[in-house]
Amino acid sequence: VETSYKRIKEVDGEVQAFLTLDEERARAKAKELDEKNSDDKGLLYGMPIGIKDNIVTKNLTTTCASRILENFDPIYDATVMGKLHQAETITIGKLNMDEFAMGSSNENSAYKNTKNPWDLNTVPGGSSGGSAAAVAAGEVLFSLGSDTGGSIRQPAAFCGVVGMKPTYGLVSRFGLVAFASSLDQIGPVTRTVEDNAYLLKAIAGHDQMDSTSANVNIPDYLNALSGDVKGLKIAVPKEYLGEGVSEESKQSVLDALKVLESLGATWEEVSLPHSKYALATYYLLSSSEASANLSRFDGVRYGYRTPDAQNLIEMYKQTRAEGFGEEVKRRIMLGTFALSSGYYDAYYKKAQKVRTLIKKDFDDVLEKYDVIVGPTTPTPAFKIGENIDDPMTMYMNDILTIPVNLAGVPAISVPCGFAGGLPLGLQIIGKHFDESSVYRVAHAYE
Numbered sequence: 001v002e003t004s005y006k007r008i009k010e011v012d013g014e015v016q017a018f019l020t021l022d023e024e025r026a027r028a029k030a031k032e033l034d035e036k037n038s039d040d041k042g043l044l045y046g047m048p049i050g051i052k053d054n055i056v057t058k059n060l061t062t063t064c065a066s067r068i069l070e071n072f073d074p075i076y077d078a079t080v081m082g083k084l085h086q087a088e089t090i091t092i093g094k095l096n097m098d099e100f101a102m103g104s105s106n107e108n109s110a111y112k113n114t115k116n117p118w119d120l121n122t123v124p125g126g127s128s129g130g131s132a133a134a135v136a137a138g139e140v141l142f143s144l145g146s147d148t149g150g151s152i153r154q155p156a157a158f159c160g161v162v163g164m165k166p167t168y169g170l171v172s173r174f175g176l177v178a179f180a181s182s183l184d185q186i187g188p189v190t191r192t193v194e195d196n197a198y199l200l201k202a203i204a205g206h207d208q209m210d211s212t213s214a215n216v217n218i219p220d221y222l223n224a225l226s227g228d229v230k231g232l233k234i235a236v237p238k239e240y241l242g243e244g245v246s247e248e249s250k251q252s253v254l255d256a257l258k259v260l261e262s263l264g265a266t267w268e269e270v271s272l273p274h275s276k277y278a279l280a281t282y283y284l285l286s287s288s289e290a291s292a293n294l295s296r297f298d299g300v301r302y303g304y305r306t307p308d309a310q311n312l313i314e315m316y317k318q319t320r321a322e323g324f325g326e327e328v329k330r331r332i333m334l335g336t337f338a339l340s341s342g343y344y345d346a347y348y349k350k351a352q353k354v355r356t357l358i359k360k361d362f363d364d365v366l367e368k369y370d371v372i373v374g375p376t377t378p379t380p381a382f383k384i385g386e387n388i389d390d391p392m393t394m395y396m397n398d399i400l401t402i403p404v405n406l407a408g409v410p411a412i413s414v415p416c417g418f419a420g421g422l423p424l425g426l427q428i429i430g431k432h433f434d435e436s437s438v439y440r441v442a443h444a445y446e
């Protein structure tokens with residue numbers, strides 16, 4: 001804990017990964033754990049961890065990097081926080097993100113721009129940019145992020161760390177501030193695959209407080225870290241090495257496949273033909289869900305309230321106009337439009353149908369292969385400010401991660417070479433609830 005805070009004092013003035021530090025309580029917890037005289041230690045006894053600021057933490061400010069939740073101190077803990085408590089981690093603080101997890105660069109935070117520790121002029125990725133940057137800069141050993149369309153894997157790739165989006169339903173979403181409920185998952189960000197498996201083991205599991213939480217047996221992921229991938233069958237979608245993907249990203253994946261081949265795995269090219277519709281489908285569905293989820297921020301129940309409205313309607317309007325940033329407003333408007341009665345069938349319903357086709361693509365391929373492998377992102381991290389005025393280019397960043405959320409399957413990003421001095425990520429995608437195979441391949445490659 002002391003090492004963490006020392007490192008934060010040294011580098012966070014530049015990296016700016018943290019929104020809130022919880023020093024007093026972290027030290028008290030460390031002391032309490034130190035004094036605990038028992039052999040019965042938690043899985044992650046005494047390990048310092050950072051938490052993305054959209055995961056509610058009791059009595060510890062949780063802002064979602066939004067003005068509208070500026071002084072929000074939750075009265076309860078998210079289920080994952082209870083699990084971390086059992087595992088005996090120590091929460092160091094809350095990490096910066098794009099507002100309400102909408103974005104790919106952390107430039108949508110209402111508070112600060114987190115920097116990529118590899119090059120302070122470039123973005124750390126997003127929306128879990130704080131989670132990835134803090135681990136990459138050595139400020140914490142572990143962090144939690146959330147991934148709706150790539151928000152754990154893309155920043156992990158940009159910052160050269162390991163980020164896992166678990167199968168939808170594996171980790172409880174109770175206490176994760178909802179962006180798009182049918183896509184959101186909490187997951188671990190770490191330096192190594194082994195650390196990642198430990199942290200997922202600590203937070204996975206059924207939860208009655210989340211109706212979409214799956215009641216499945218959780219295998220011990222650590223057993224998968226044998227280094228053995230002999231006979232394993234890998235699928236490589238041609239769409240993931242096609243147009244829009246940089247030469248460096250392609251080459252790094254081909255190099256990684258050579259390593260896996262030398263370890264006894266085999267690979268073949270396959271097709272995920274509906275991938276080209278994933279971005280459009282995702283932005284319709286996620287914005288629709290966001291427009292409903294974010295209606296709770298009305299200035300009445302919690303968070304910011306405009307000081308000078310004359311009546312109730314004006315209070316709602318001004319609170320939301322002043323409290324939300326541009327990108328969040330853009331999504332609320334898009335989602336409200338897509339759900340409006342005249343357009344529901346043409347947009348929302350159509351997108352749901354296409355989502356089913358995208359999921360079927362994955363099911364078909366994963367019936368014949370153990371994992372799917374490709375790049376995490378089309379390019380390495382971009383410069384701060386480079387894409388800020390161009391939402392479409394920004395959205396393109398997630399073209400290789402979004403289909404995975406639509407299908408609900410697990411995927412990890414592990415470091416896989418460099419381009420121009422910046423890290424690249426290898427994405428490994430598995431079958432529903434087969435995180436073990438994903439870890440197996442990631443660990444063997446790492």
Ligand code: GLN
Nearest residue numbers: 101102103148149150151
């Ligand atoms: N960048 C994507 C978006 O802006 C994904 C975000 C996420 O996974 N939370 O929606």
